[in-house]
Amino acid sequence: MPLNIETFSNRIGGISTFKALGHPLAVAPARALMERLAAAGPVALYDPLGMAEAVNAIHDLSGLDLCGLYVQDIEAVGAVHVGLTAQPVTDLKASGARTVLLTAFEADRLADHVRHLLPEGAEIVTLDAIRIPEAMQTNRRRYLDNLNWATNFAFFRDDDDGHHTRLVTANYWGGYGAKDVEVWCCLFDAAGEVLADWREALGPANGTFTVDSKAVRRRFGLGPFTGQLFLHVIGAAGHDIVKYALDTYGEGADVLSCTHDANAWPADLYAGLPAPASGERVVLWVQNSHPTPIPKGAIGLNRMGRERVAWLEEEVPAFGSHALDVSTLMPGLSWPEQIEIQAGKHFVRPRYEITKADGRLRISHPNVERVDLKPDPKIPDLANLMGKGYLLPAPILPPAHYESLVLPTPMSTAQDNLPIAVVLLDRTGNEIARHGFGCLPRDHAEQLDLGRLAVDSGLAPEDYGHAELIYDFADGGEADGWLHGLFRYTDARSGHAAETSFGAHIFNHILTYRNEPQSYAGRPPGLSTRLFLRIGPDGYDAFCHLIYPASTDWHASSDTRLSLMNASGVTVAERAVAIPCGGSYRFTQRGLFDAAECAAAGDAGYILIRDVTCRLFGYHGLMAGENGASSFSLDHMFGF
Structure with missing residues (x-):
């Protein structure tokens, strides 16, 4: 059974209750509270805000002598929660409870309302007993304010075999007016034990913040570890989402890879996990996001579109990590088959790691599979007003050196079919080819070699362009707007590979439809760009593939500023770029900026990509x- 917690609403965004209940700094006081309640005799639950199930999911109330569940809302009377039938709170006096647990934060007023209803001699306790320290709170007037819970997890590893991780982000909260922003870091090992925790100031607005696993080991005298890093931003403004770029690197070139933030709300399902190709090992990193163990049989895998689920018969400790070899649970599957993850809201969007036969590895992530969607009959008619409508852009790297593959991935339980085509465009925005996948079944395993099709259609092998996945209803089918794909790139010279996956949006169009074109800040349409390109450590060159996608014709060319920033957010140098509408632009840091400028930025700097005329979509990476x-x-x- 999945955890009975609310994590995210597509109407209101992130829900902070589970973060407040499961924060690492709430663990010790929650344990003390449960021990106190267990020793106190019969306990009644008063649940005026409907939080009892979430409290039970995170902190397990089964060790208490529960003698009743009481509610305030008459319509909630008779419902069963935590194995108890809800009664009106006016009946509380007859419960026989020695203690009443009021399942709410900031509950003094709620408690005062019912003190006269307590059984004689009973005391009332609230969840305020497990609040994190006031110094960790951004808004001390409202405990469950989302800005108090600007938190996230990151896969984090450092070992003696030359596997390191480096997390980089910017103090974009300072850009929204936040002052004295800090981050609390807590590093967990694979067993869920705390290896180290510390607080750091984030520095000036739009400056960078970096956590390198090698430096963490030196600072705290740690041995090798594989686990997760918990981040809590204190003093946030504008955004409650902690975004970052995460590089995996080492002394050898075979471990270079990158991924990004973990999408901080645990979901029921994730999809787009690739089955191993010949000679590959695929490991799904199951990293528990809560202070309660994941029980045996709670995490499962199934072939996308098939009902049989193989369950992990191992417990994962609180905040612990487990390397799940896909082939041990799902033998016989092979790329381009794809796998659905039954996650049960136990972890945020996970990482997966692929190791090739020659030892080269790459890391990426599946995506949240939506459970709240249904086919939208209006989407096929959007072409009249929205042109391509929803589209998913991705690079076509120079075919002379790279193989570029695309695999459409079902990403909603409503997607029984996928009516998809792919459009190929050169870097000037000219369409050079179009391939119809037809109406793919949910369990399809059909990929396309984008580079080969591009060269066959006239693209010079040393040149580049991009592809756009779009809806195509020529063979029928349904759509819900949650169109996704996995893009895999392999270097023909070294055999090194990288992959990424994402979903479609409506781009660069003034008309809006269902919150599209999406905006990072403010109401749609989102028609401007602010992207973060981190600079790699010594020995690496950062590159970027910028795409100017447009659902219909927009401005003929972009007005893009590429600003090289130092770690304090100060501009060192700037370049202007005009990208044709529907085109793309590929550059490297050291190819665009000279040696003196790069030295002034340092390896803790970044490139800010800004355009107020159009919405660009970008891919980044490092090269060795x-x-x-x-x-x-x-x-x-x-972006931010």
Whole structure:
């Protein structure tokens, strides 16, 4: 059974209750509270806000002598929660309870309302007993304010075999007016034990913040570890989402890879996990996001579109990590088959790691599979007003050096079919080819070699462009707007590979439909760009593939500023770029800026990509060796 918690609403966004209940700093006081309640005798639950199920899911009330559940809302009377039938709170006096647990934060007023209803001699306790320290709260007037819970997890590893991780983000909260922003970091090992925790100031607005696993080991005298890093931003403004770029690197080029933030709300399902290709090992990192163990049989895998689920018969400790070898649970599957993850809201969007036979590895992530969607009959008619409508852009790397593949991925339980085509465009925005996938079944395993089709259609092998997945109803089918794909790139020279996955949006159109074109801040349409391109450590060159996608014709060319920033958010140098509408632009840090400028930025700087005339979509990575001939990484970028 999945955890009975609310994590995210597509109407109101993130829901902070589970974060407040499961915060690492709430664990010790919650344990003390449960021990106190267990020793106190019969306990009645008063649940005026409907939080009892979430409290039970995170902190397990089964060790208490529960003698009743009481509610305030008459319509909630008779419902069964935590194994108890809800009664009106006016009956509380007859419960025989020695203690009443009021399942709410900031509950003094709620408690005062019912003190006269307590059984004689009983005391009332509230969830305020497990609040995190006041110094950790951004808004001390409202405990469950989402800005108090600007938190996230990151896969984090450092070992003696040359596997390191490096997390980089910017103090974009400072750009929204936040002052004295800090981050609390808590590092967990695979068993869920705390290895280290510390607080750091984030520095000036739009400056960078970096956590390198090698530096963490030196600072705290740690041995090798594989686990997760918990981040809590204190003093946030504008955004309650902690975004970051995460590089995996090492002394050898074979471990270079990158991914990004974990999408901080645990989901029921994730999809787009690839089955291993010949000679590959695929590991799904199951990393528990809660202070309660994941029980045996709670995490499962199934072939996408098939009902049989194979369950993980191992417990994962609180905040612990488990390396799940896909082939041990799902033998016989092979790329391009794809796998659905039964996650049960136990973890945020996970990482998966693929190791090739030659030892080269890459890391990426599945995506949240929506359970709240249904086919939208209006989407097929959008073409009259929205042109391409929903589209998913991705690079076509120079075919002379890279293989570029696309695999459409079902990403909603409502997607029984996928009516999809892919459009190929050169870097000037000219359409050079179009391939109809037809109406793919949910359990399809059909990929397309984008580079080969591009060259066959006239693209020079040394050139580049991009592809756009779009809806195509020529063979029928339904759509819900949650169109996704996995893009895999392999270097023909070294065999190194990278992959990324994302979903479609409506781009660069003034008309709006269902919150599209999406905006990072404010109401749609989102028609401007602010993207973060981190600079890699010494020995690597950062690159970027910028795409100017347009659902219909927009401005003829972009007015893009590429600003090289130092770690304090100060501009060191700037370049202007005009990207044709529907085109793309590929550059490297050291190819665009000279040596003196790069030295002034330092390896803790970044490139800010800004455009107030259009919405760009970008992919970034690092390259090792001349022009990436040794290895490279690639993932889509984040904006703020």
